[in-house]
Amino acid sequence: MCGYCGVGCGLTLTASPDGTLTSRGTPDHPVNRGRLCTKGSTTADLLVSGGRQTTALVDGEASDTTGAVNEVARRFTALREEHGHDAVALYVSGQMTLEAQYVANKLAKGYLRTNLIESNSRLCMASASTGYKQAFGADGPPGSYDDLDHADVFLVTGANMADCHPILFLRMMDRVKAGAKLIVVDPRRTATAKKADLHLPVRPGTDMATTATPTLSSSRPTPTTGRSWRTTSPTTRSRRSPGSPASRRTICAPPPNGSGPPAGS
Numbered sequence: 001m002c003g004y005c006g007v008g009c010g011l012t013l014t015a016s017p018d019g020t021l022t023s024r025g026t027p028d029h030p031v032n033r034g035r036l037c038t039k040g041s042t043t044a045d046l047l048v049s050g051g052r053q054t055t056a057l058v059d060g061e062a063s064d065t066t067g068a069v070n071e072v073a074r075r076f077t078a079l080r081e082e083h084g085h086d087a088v089a090l091y092v093s094g095q096m097t098l099e100a101q102y103v104a105n106k107l108a109k110g111y112l113r114t115n116l117i118e119s120n121s122r123l124c125m126a127s128a129s130t131g132y133k134q135a136f137g138a139d140g141p142p143g144s145y146d147d148l149d150h151a152d153v154f155l156v157t158g159a160n161m162a163d164c165h166p167i168l169f170l171r172m173m174d175r176v177k178a179g180a181k182l183i184v185v186d187p188r189r190t191a192t193a194k195k196a197d198l199h200l201p202v203r204p205g206t207d208m209a210t211t212a213t214p215t216l217s218s219s220r221p222t223p224t225t226g227r228s229w230r231t232t233s234p235t236t237r238s239r240r241s242p243g244s245p246a247s248r249r250t251i252c253a254p255p256p257n258g259s260g261p262p263a264g265s
């Protein structure tokens with residue numbers, strides 16, 4: 001299995017007699033069905049690359065790594081002596097091992113003497129986990145990747161799947177090519193938004209008002225099942241957000257042309 005992200009793609013590493021290593025998507029794996037993104041497909045390159053970094057640049061000048069580390073330490077020390085320990089804050093990866101997290105915390109609290117360390121684990125998943133628990137009773141995403149193969153409509157809110165989760169994006173797009181509709185709610189015209197049947201470039205910070213607005217309702221039948229679809233019932237919508245649909249649409253209205261945020265991931 002690919003070790004880079006939580007999508008869980010099947011990865012087959014093959015070593016040739018001449019020592020060449022190749023990485024390929026496992027054709028019959030239920031997650032990726034043979035596909036890999038750039039990270040997964042370059043796994044072999046990483047495994048055979050020539051070891052650790054041995055040189056560094058300090059202000060553009062070549063340096064050995066020990067000298068570079070000493071320079072970093074000197075500058076951090078000067079900053080802390082001038083502004084106090086909490087002048088330094090660390091924002092660390094959410095994908096470190098427990099041991100690496102321990103070392104990062106030891107560096108922050110034991111050596112730099114700052115309490116200001118935050119991990120992407122919390123920023124990324126805290127609100128999602130809370131939402132899952134409140135909505136579904138457990139802090140894991142509900143559903144299965146197989147649902148992607150049976151959906152008639154996809155609603156992607158504030159995520160750029162094309163760049164951030166390319167394998168699941170491709171799987172979703174297989175279904176879109178078969179007739180499912182894709183709606184993207186995002187202030188940015190991302191690579192995902194460009195593929196949407198309907199892109200709602202809402203004003204930043206208005207995602208809840210957007211969800212509660214009947215903009216996404218339709219009485220038209222879906223192309224694949226013939227059933228009509230509706231994202232939320234009128235009762236649910238009126239419970240979720242005060243104000244008339246018209247006033248909520250005003251809240252969500254995108255800024256004038258050209259003043260929105262740039263596309264990106």
Ligand code: SF4
Pocket residue numbers: 002003004005006007008009032035036037038039040041165166167168
């Ligand atoms: S999406 Fe890419 S990084 Fe994530 S598991 Fe699949 S191949 Fe690996």
